[in-house]
Amino acid sequence: MLPPLSSPQWRSTLRSYGWGFRSVTDTVMSLVLFATYLGIGALAHDSHFSLGWALAATLLVWAGPAQIILISTLGSGATIIQAAIAVTVSAIRLFPMVVSVMPMMRTPETKRRHLILVAHLTAVTLWVECFRFLPQVPRDRRIAFIHGLGSGLVVICMTATAAGFGLAAKLPPLLAAGILMLTPLAFLFSTARNSRELSDIVALILGLLLFPLAAMLDTGVDILISGVVAGSIAYGVHRYRARA
Amino acid sequence: MSEFIGDWHALVILVVAGVIPNQIWRMLGLWFGGGIDDGSELLIWVRAVATAILAGVIAEIVVQPPGALASVPAMLRYASVVAGFLGFMAARKSIFAGVMSGEIVLLGGKWWLG
Numbered sequence: 001m002l003p004p005l006s007s008p009q010w011r012s013t014l015r016s017y018g019w020g021f022r023s024v025t026d027t028v029m030s031l032v033l034f035a036t037y038l039g040i041g042a043l044a045h046d047s048h049f050s051l052g053w054a055l056a057a058t059l060l061v062w063a064g065p066a067q068i069i070l071i072s073t074l075g076s077g078a079t080i081i082q083a084a085i086a087v088t089v090s091a092i093r094l095f096p097m098v099v100s101v102m103p104m105m106r107t108p109e110t111k112r113r114h115l116i117l118v119a120h121l122t123a124v125t126l127w128v129e130c131f132r133f134l135p136q137v138p139r140d141r142r143i144a145f146i147h148g149l150g151s152g153l154v155v156i157c158m159t160a161t162a163a164g165f166g167l168a169a170k171l172p173p174l175l176a177a178g179i180l181m182l183t184p185l186a187f188l189f190s191t192a193r194n195s196r197e198l199s200d201i202v203a204l205i206l207g208l209l210l211f212p213l214a215a216m217l218d219t220g221v222d223i224l225i226s227g228v229v230a231g232s233i234a235y236g237v238h239r240y241r242a243r244a
Numbered sequence: 245m246s247e248f249i250g251d252w253h254a255l256v257i258l259v260v261a262g263v264i265p266n267q268i269w270r271m272l273g274l275w276f277g278g279g280i281d282d283g284s285e286l287l288i289w290v291r292a293v294a295t296a297i298l299a300g301v302i303a304e305i306v307v308q309p310p311g312a313l314a315s316v317p318a319m320l321r322y323a324s325v326v327a328g329f330l331g332f333m334a335a336r337k338s339i340f341a342g343v344m345s346g347e348i349v350l351l352g353g354k355w356w357l358g
Contacts, residue, residue, distance in 0.1 A: 028340045043311060053254050061262045065301050070262045072310040080261050088265035090301060096294030098273025100287055103280055112278050119274040120267070124298060176312035178351050181324060182343065184302040188325070189332045189342035191298060203292040207299025212307055214300075223300035230300075231293030238288060 001026075002136045016141040020148025023133060029125045030156055032186040033064070037157040039179035040067050041164025042171050047075035051165050058161045059154065063123045064183055066091050089221050097127045104134050105142045114143060121150030128190045198241060203234035316354050324350035 002019060003009040010016055024030045037058065044054035049071065057067055066087050073083040098119050105118060129149065137145045164171075188208075195201045207230040214226035280287050305313070306321050313321070324346045331345025332338065 028343075032339075032343060049254065053258060056255075057258055057262055060258070061266050063266050065305070066262065066266050068305075068310055074257065074261070080257055083257070084261040084265055087261055088268075090304075091266045091269050093269075093294055093297035093301060094266060095269040095273045095276075096290040096297070098270050099277035099280060100291045100294060102274065102277030103283075103287065106278075112274060115274055115278075116271075119270045122270060122273075127294075173312050173315060174351060174354055177316050177354065178347055180305070180309065180311055180313040181316075181321070181347065181350050184305045185325070185328050185343045185346040186339065187298060187302050189328065189337075189339040191295060192332065192342075193337045193339060195295070197288075199288060199292045200295050203295040204299050207296030208303050210296075211300040211303035215304075215307065223297055223304060226300045226303075227293055227297030230296035231289065234292040234296065235289040238292070 002133070005136070005138055010138045010141050013141065013144045016137070016144040017148035019137075020145035020150075021152040023129075023145075023149050024152035024156060027125075027129055027132075029129065029186065029190060030153065032182055033125060033153060034156050034160045035179055036064050036182050036186070037160035038164035038167070039176065039182070040064065040071070041161040041166075042168035042176065042179075043068065043071050043075075043164075044161070045165045045168035047071050051162065054161050054165055055158055058157050062120065062154070063091060063094065068180070068183070085220060089223055092224055093124075093227070094122065097124075098122045101127060101130050104130060105139075105146065107140050110143070118143060118146050118150070121146065121154075124187055125153060125190070126150055128194050131194050197238065199234045199238035202237050203231050206230035206233055316350065317357070320350060320353045320357070323353065 002023070009019070040058070041054055044057070045051075049057075057070070061067055061070070069090050070083055070087050073086050074080075078086075101118065101122055102115060105115065126146070126149065130146065133145070133149070134142055188204075191200075191204055195204055207227060210226035210230045211223065214222040214229075217225065219225065280290075306325060307318075309316070309321065327349040328342045328346025332342030335341030
């Protein structure tokens with residue numbers, strides 16, 4: 001539990017960082033991330049990447065689906081360019097996520113460079129947890145809090161990457177399949193729980209349903225097409241409701 | 245060191261196909277997001293698109309599964325999502341209950357099918 005907004009606990013930046021770091025124990029996503037990155041470490045091992053490479057990827061890429069796509073496309077014999085395109089398309093979601101997180105942290109004194117690390121740390125989990133945690137954090141301490149929460153999650157995922165890499169040879173296929181299924185399940189329910197506005201719920205449901213249709217086009221940017229169409233329809237529903 | 249990271253070729257792949265494709269979107273978001281107000285109409289649209297793209301990533305993993313997940317029949321993968329959703333709703337929107345119900349159906353089903 002976080003201290004109340006008026007608590008003197010929030011006066012120190014370092015302590016705010018600490019509250020963020022500690023908050024990794026207050027979200028089930030930490031557990032899910034740990035298991036997901038066990039799977040990513042194992043996948044990297046089986047695809048003949050080195051441990052250092054797998055750890056560097058977790059630290060520098062910091063997006064689970066992108067790492068899964070990167071390793072599995074390269075492992076299946078794709079060229080660097082093909083892998084880069086596949087990863088670039090899946091990573092487009094990071095753009096609107098960063099855009100929507102920034103206004104929650106900005107104060108009149110905030111410079112853009114203060115937000116670079118927040119932008120790097122932004123991925124699905126952090127994005128979801130921002131909406132949950134930040135209303136309980138004073139605005140001028142939010143950057144420190146997110147730095148803490150983000151670095152806590154990075155520590156968890158680096159540990160899991162190394163553990164998964166070591167365990168790879170002992171991981172039965174059934175368990176490997178179960179671990180890969182964690183990502184869609186956890187993403188789905190954490191987003192569903194955060195969807196309070198009608199526009200978010202419509203965007204989630206339509207986004208799921210429209211992807212298989214967009215995939216038939218086989219354009220290479222199917223996710224972008226279904227995402228923009230579903231998101232815009234959801235926004236239209238919001239506008240219609242606001243006027244009614 | 246070279247054994248820990250791998251050869252320079254592996255490192256180039258990581259930067260070109262891993263780091264740049266992700267960071268480019270984050271830094272564009274940082275550049276663009278600096279000028280948007282909390283609660284503006286544009287932000288509502290941006291958030292809806294982010295949610296829908298994420299939904300697309302979720303659907304892609306289930307519909308076109310990577311690695312070991314491809315060995316699980318499609319119907320079982322869809323059943324896992326449905327069971328997860330029922331568990332999620334039954335436990336008053338608990339992520340943990342949703343993930344566990346989905347996993348139980350996936351692993352149990354696959355084990356039973358052999």
